[in-house]
Amino acid sequence: MTTFRTTDPDPFDLGFEADDEFAPVGGDPWRTAPAPAAAASDPFADFPPARPRPESRPEPAPGLASLASNPFADLAPPVQEAPRPAPVAAPEPAAMDWGVSAHDEILPGVEAGVEAGVGEASVPRIAIHAFGVRAETLAVIEAAAADRRMNRASVVTRSGGLEAAVDFYQNQPTPSLVLVETMDSAQRMLALLDGLAQVCDPGTKVVVIGQTNDIALYRELMRRGVSEYLTQPKSPLQVIRAVTALYSDPSAPFVGRQVAFVGAKGGVGSSTLAHNFAWSMAERMEAATVIVDLDLPFGTAGLDFNQDPLQGVLDALSQPERLDPVLMDRMMVRCGDRLSLLAAPATLEQDYDIGADAYEEVTQKMRGAAPFVVLDLPHSWAPWTRKVLVGSDDLVIVATPDLASLRNAKNIVDLVRQARPNDIPPRLVLNQVGVPGRPEIPVKDFGEALGVTPSLVLPFDPKLFGQAANNGQMVAEVAPKSKAAEGVDHLARLISRREAPAAAKSASILSGLFKKK
Numbered sequence: 001m002t003t004f005r006t007t008d009p010d011p012f013d014l015g016f017e018a019d020d021e022f023a024p025v026g027g028d029p030w031r032t033a034p035a036p037a038a039a040a041s042d043p044f045a046d047f048p049p050a051r052p053r054p055e056s057r058p059e060p061a062p063g064l065a066s067l068a069s070n071p072f073a074d075l076a077p078p079v080q081e082a083p084r085p086a087p088v089a090a091p092e093p094a095a096m097d098w099g100v101s102a103h104d105e106i107l108p109g110v111e112a113g114v115e116a117g118v119g120e121a122s123v124p125r126i127a128i129h130a131f132g133v134r135a136e137t138l139a140v141i142e143a144a145a146a147d148r149r150m151n152r153a154s155v156v157t158r159s160g161g162l163e164a165a166v167d168f169y170q171n172q173p174t175p176s177l178v179l180v181e182t183m184d185s186a187q188r189m190l191a192l193l194d195g196l197a198q199v200c201d202p203g204t205k206v207v208v209i210g211q212t213n214d215i216a217l218y219r220e221l222m223r224r225g226v227s228e229y230l231t232q233p234k235s236p237l238q239v240i241r242a243v244t245a246l247y248s249d250p251s252a253p254f255v256g257r258q259v260a261f262v263g264a265k266g267g268v269g270s271s272t273l274a275h276n277f278a279w280s281m282a283e284r285m286e287a288a289t290v291i292v293d294l295d296l297p298f299g300t301a302g303l304d305f306n307q308d309p310l311q312g313v314l315d316a317l318s319q320p321e322r323l324d325p326v327l328m329d330r331m332m333v334r335c336g337d338r339l340s341l342l343a344a345p346a347t348l349e350q351d352y353d354i355g356a357d358a359y360e361e362v363t364q365k366m367r368g369a370a371p372f373v374v375l376d377l378p379h380s381w382a383p384w385t386r387k388v389l390v391g392s393d394d395l396v397i398v399a400t401p402d403l404a405s406l407r408n409a410k411n412i413v414d415l416v417r418q419a420r421p422n423d424i425p426p427r428l429v430l431n432q433v434g435v436p437g438r439p440e441i442p443v444k445d446f447g448e449a450l451g452v453t454p455s456l457v458l459p460f461d462p463k464l465f466g467q468a469a470n471n472g473q474m475v476a477e478v479a480p481k482s483k484a485a486e487g488v489d490h491l492a493r494l495i496s497r498r499e500a501p502a503a504a505k506s507a508s509i510l511s512g513l514f515k516k517k
Contacts, residue, residue: 299344
């Protein structure tokens with residue numbers, strides 16, 4: 001293996017700045033513009049392409065799979081990602097044990113998005129071809145292709161690596177993205193990439209997977225128009241994040257974290273907890289939040305927040321292709337400085353026959369409305385319900401300690417674990433625990449049967465929840481020091497991976513002192 005070492009002067013330092021347009025040396029098939037530096041400064045200029053350029057094939061368009069500017073030109077550290085800090089578990093209230101344990105540990109490779117408390121973008125509808133050399137690399141790419149973030153992309157894997165890709169595309173059009181692995185030396189790699197550039201269609205992006213972690217090689221690949229360079233990815237998330245970064249919208253300030261609440265059966269309080277959770281995120285965590293009521297005929301979000309909007313989620317689902325930030329803002333109603341509501345019509349005047357694609361498109365676009373998007377799902381099963389459950393960043397299952405809830409919750413947990421192997425497990429909330437005279441399954445046995453430790457256990461308190469519902473208020477507004485209010489705040493800290501600001505804590509104390517009797 002040939003390793004490149006940089007000396008002073010760096011043979012790959014072409015004097016580019018971050019905002020400069022990049023053009024290759026003479027004879028580089030990836031671009032056609034003249035070189036800004038002398039050809040003598042390029043140690044690879046004398047290497048011929050892997051095969052002669054066909055006479056009948058047109059010259060590839062300038063900027064094929066290239067960056068307009070290279071933000072990595074001035075990097076000095078190696079290409080390998082810096083180690084992430086170990087996840088820090090959210091602190092628990094000292095006054096009460098909420099039953100949180102190993103369930104809240106973050107899985108390896110998942111900690112970046114979870115700790116940041118932000119959502120992760122999905123890959124658009126594109127075609128991806130992957131050419132691997134090692135069986136391990138192909139297995140990682142296939143696992144990434146099965147992930148929820150790439151369910152809209154079409155992925156085809158082949159063996160043979162970079163050289164096989166050059167041969168394959170001699171008489172085949174290239175897809176939107178080509179992943180190629182190579183075990184060759186740097187000189188051989190660059191020669192094969194020159195051959196691949198000759199057969200690539202305009203607009204194709206190329207990601208190279210290699211074994212050499214060298215900044216000089218990385219700079220040369222970026223200069224030649226390669227979109228990204230990875231060194232032997234170990235997990236599917238490394239591949240997924242590399243692909244999503246290529247197609248992310250640079251104008252979008254964030255991708256909202258989507259939190260879905262679903263009840264194991266009807267009447268367990270899933271909607272009530274979803275609404276109180278959204279309120280806690282906005283008021284306690286001081287994070288902009290949107291609550292979306294997807295129970296079209298029987299949704300209660302409008303009642304719980306004492307709102308009766310003229311437009312809501314049905315208008316968005318009826319015209320998902322027209323949904324933009326301006327229209328979205330008109331459809332939502334403000335329930336506070338940081339909380340917005342997209343309410344359900346809650347009428348039986350019409351049938352709601354809406355396809356799963358409309359739900360998927362609306363929920364994806366809602367991620368741009370706020371850093372946190374809370375989905376209140378109905379207790380029903382349809383293709384769109386499955387898509388929303390699998391596609392959410394966090395899933396909260398609300399159940400009561402009885403046999404029907406146990407059976408249904410286990411079905412949901414098993415489905416989600418199989419469909420989301422690279423995500424954290426769903427969170428379990430046991431609600432209405434301690435109903436007088438009702439036989440109940442012990443909390444410990446309930447969690448062991450599911451293989452999930454409950455993140456929150458709430459006692460049966462019909463007076464508090466009934467008063468809040470009848471007043472159109474949240475439980476924290478009615479009784480800020482109640483166990484239910486503290487429990488919901490605790491769940492908000494767990495999912496957001498952050499602590500409530502000091503101002504919010506002081507406001508909570510004062511609201512309890514000056515609450516009307």
